[in-house]
Amino acid sequence: MNRSDFLSKKISACGLLVALAMIFSYIETLIPINAGLPGMKLGIANLVVVAALYLFGPPEALLISLVRILLVGFLFGSGMSILYSLAGGLVSFLAMVLLKRTQKFSIVGASLFGGAMHNVGQLLVAAAVVENAKIFYYLPPLLCVGCVTGILVGLLALRILPTGQKIMRNAGTL
Amino acid sequence: MKRNDCILAAAIFLFAGLLSVMFFLSGNEQGNYVTVTVDKKVYGTYPLDETQDIEILTEFGHNNLHVENGTVCMTEADCPDGYCKRQGEISTEKETIVCLPHKLVVEIQGAKPNGGRTEEQTDGQTGEDYDILVK
Numbered sequence: 484m485n486r487s488d489f490l491s492k493k494i495s496a497c498g499l500l501v502a503l504a505m506i507f508s509y510i511e512t513l514i515p516i517n518a519g520l521p522g523m524k525l526g527i528a529n530l531v532v533v534a535a536l537y538l539f540g541p542p543e544a545l546l547i548s549l550v551r552i553l554l555v556g557f558l559f560g561s562g563m564s565i566l567y568s569l570a571g572g573l574v575s576f577l578a579m580v581l582l583k584r585t586q587k588f589s590i591v592g593a594s595l596f597g598g599a600m601h602n603v604g605q606l607l608v609a610a611a612v613v614e615n616a617k618i619f620y621y622l623p624p625l626l627c628v629g630c631v632t633g634i635l636v637g638l639l640a641l642r643i644l645p646t647g648q649k650i651m652r653n654a655g656t657l
Numbered sequence: 658m659k660r661n662d663c664i665l666a667a668a669i670f671l672f673a674g675l676l677s678v679m680f681f682l683s684g685n686e687q688g689n690y691v692t693v694t695v696d697k698k699v700y701g702t703y704p705l706d707e708t709q710d711i712e713i714l715t716e717f718g719h720n721n722l723h724v725e726n727g728t729v730c731m732t733e734a735d736c737p738d739g740y741c742k743r744q745g746e747i748s749t750e751k752e753t754i755v756c757l758p759h760k761l762v763v764e765i766q767g768a769k770p771n772g773g774r775t776e777e778q779t780d781g782q783t784g785e786d787y788d789i790l791v792k
Contacts, residue, residue, distance in 0.1 A: 582665075588659060588665065589659045589661075591659075592659065592661055592662035609755070612757065613694070613755065615694065615753070617762070621755075623676045624673070626670075630669045630670065630673075637662075
């Protein structure tokens, strides 16, 4: 298989994963779990990003994450909601890449750290938008929620990763 | 799942716990006024001891606050997420209700936070002190 073949297969695989992440984002809007805290959500769309990070690597995962945020933002959100998602998505992505690089943590550790940092990123943007530091009183509950949802997503990712690897290998994208 | 994952999770929970304790210990004073800020500008300050509904109409949208027995809650909002309505009642000085889409922050304050007036008052006081000194 030559390089351009491999690339086009990789691109279509990433496209599929973006579509999957978008569906997860949509499903997430149907499950209202938040208790009124800004930034609180299940984060199942992150399952795709975490899986892509361990299947392919940081560039593909970042691409999938960014494309998903922009598409979902334009479809269902507004300018501001894209900004929040972008902040959360980027901070959580960086956190996960850093943790993966240390090789001392499993995919669950990366996911839970990403989940917690996602909320930190969103809170930072929120604090900047309203210029009010009192918003940081939301930090403790948001950290805990992000950690718990991150663990759930991480455990799911741990389960699906072998299957994902098999599928991607069969499709010739690994 | 590795042992380090558990340690990391425990560390995050511990950090969150410590922060909560710190916030809790830093005082829980009941406030006397509620200040509404929209897009970094003060929209209005209202006393907490009066039962009243505060309507907030801005370029970003519409919110309705209810004040009763020293507590404030968001009763109505036409923001897309509606998170602000679910933040419940607030009554102590560090609690806030935030409506991010409307760039709106509701906070409780102990004293009337009116910069200009307090300055005038202190000026007046120093003036009096001066008078007394001269006498």
